[in-house]
Amino acid sequence: MSGPNKNEELDAPGVDDAFDMVDLPDIDEGTLESVASSLEDDATNYAVRFGIIGAGQGGGRIASTFWGLGHRRVVLVNTTEADFTGQQASTKVLLPTRGGATAGAGKDPEVGREAITENSELVRDAIRDHIGSDVDRILITIGGGGGTGTGAAAGLVEISRQFMVDSGKPASSVGLIISKPKASEGLQVQENFKLLLEEIEDLEVSPVVVVDNGLISKRFPHLGVAKFYPVANSNLCGLFDIFNILAAQVSEFQSFDKADYESVLNAGNLVFGLAKVKEFTDASALCEALRSNVKKNLLGDEFDLSTATHAAGVLVADRATLDDLPQAALDEAFVTLNRVLGNNVTLHQGVYPGSKPGIHLYTLVGGMKAK
Structure with missing residues (x-):
């Protein structure tokens, strides 16, 4: 640690003698490294x-x-x-x-x-x-x-x-x-x-985000002591970050842009989550993944989801999956998300090609009232 900058020494005669007369206390001014x-x-x-x-x-x-x-x-x-x-x-x-x-x-x-x-x-x-x-x-x-x-x-x-x-x-x-x-x-x-x-x-x-460490502990009961906080914080920060990263990119399919992202951030209390679908079978698989994503996130249950005002649903999938994924199935999944959140929410959507196989569904929900 380095303390605050000290004034240069004064060369005037008698200065040191004058200060020697006073027993100055040591005062910690705080430090900035x-x-x-x-x-x-x-x-x-x-x-x-x-x-x-x-x-x-x-x-x-x-x-x-x-x-x-x-x-x-x-x-x-x-x-x-x-x-x-x-x-x-x-x-x-x-x-x-x-x-x-x-x-x-x-x-x-x-x-x-x-x-x-x-x-x-x-x-x-x-x-x-x-x-x-x-x-x-x-x-x-x-x-x-x-x-x-x-x-x-x-x-x-x-x-x-x-x-x-x-x-x-x-x-x-x-x-x-x-x-x-x-x-x-x-x-x-x-x-x-x-x-x-x-x-x-x-x-x-x-936004206000509340993450429940107790819930994370229950979801990962075999997580070692040395890994608990690194894993918990990596999940939290990584999920928070992904929306900011996606909003900086233009999608050839449907973009979730900076204005969309900021509208959810400005809504107040915030929760977010991720659901993975290894292989698309039918629309019900997407709908269930979104329902589970919203209701079983790792951020706890401090907020009432039915009172949400703004939300985003972003799908990221490999190109082979996007080639075969019916638009009607995706539409039905987003209708489900709207319904789960009470139908009064402003829902932003995004669809992006990704390098990892399968479907990744990210949800960001804001504006809820505390329970």
Whole structure:
């Protein structure tokens, strides 16, 4: 870690003597570690450029996963240096707390809240220098239930929102990804998570994604300890990213474009998923895959799908499959998706040729009300 730049030494006579008379205390001003001296372009071609802020250990893991996928405007914020280990980002901001710069928050959200409040300018500097005013949106990733991420969430939203407004962007272009803790993490962590959800209801952020770590654990019961978070975060970030990648490409069949993508992102609460069909047999196979995709996603059941306002269904298949897939079967599948979501949804569609065999059906659903 490198501390803030120090002023050059003064050569005037008597200066050192004057300061020797005062026993100045050691004051930690926070530190900012950079691995990039200037703004970088994303390593992947995206329709929407996101700046990503990962707060706390859990949020840092998610943000670092986005870095691994090709995002290059990534800032990590934490109250303990230990949590930065193994995480990649454009810069890492270590915030001092009441217990010292590396003490952490100890599952106490108030510590994280104070750290952000007292060091807001340090965070804003990191956003300016390592996310930049040319991003389209800022996405804040939080491990719900902990101390730093949970406590810092609202403050980070306000700092990011003001930065975007100052950059000529809508205040609404700030979103959240929050991981829901497992039951095994204890009652206090569960209570912290509930309070966080209540707090963000009034923040008017979009999108809001809640990923259920407990549900992922149940879906992959034999997943080893060392692989759990890498697999969980790779699934989450990879699925979130695929829509941004597809929206940057033009399809000869039917494009899901940037405007379509942003309309779903702007809708509010968001869920997404993937269903695979190895071989097309009839329309019912596609319909069932879409129903299962929407109802059994890994993001949990915090939201009421019947209240969705915007959605996207994107089919990616190899060319041989696209040659044989009846248009009527695809139309019926999208009608099914509309019906599952309540028929009041604005549904965007896309069809793309892919290199992998079989059919991949991606769904993105936004605007749901919390249950």
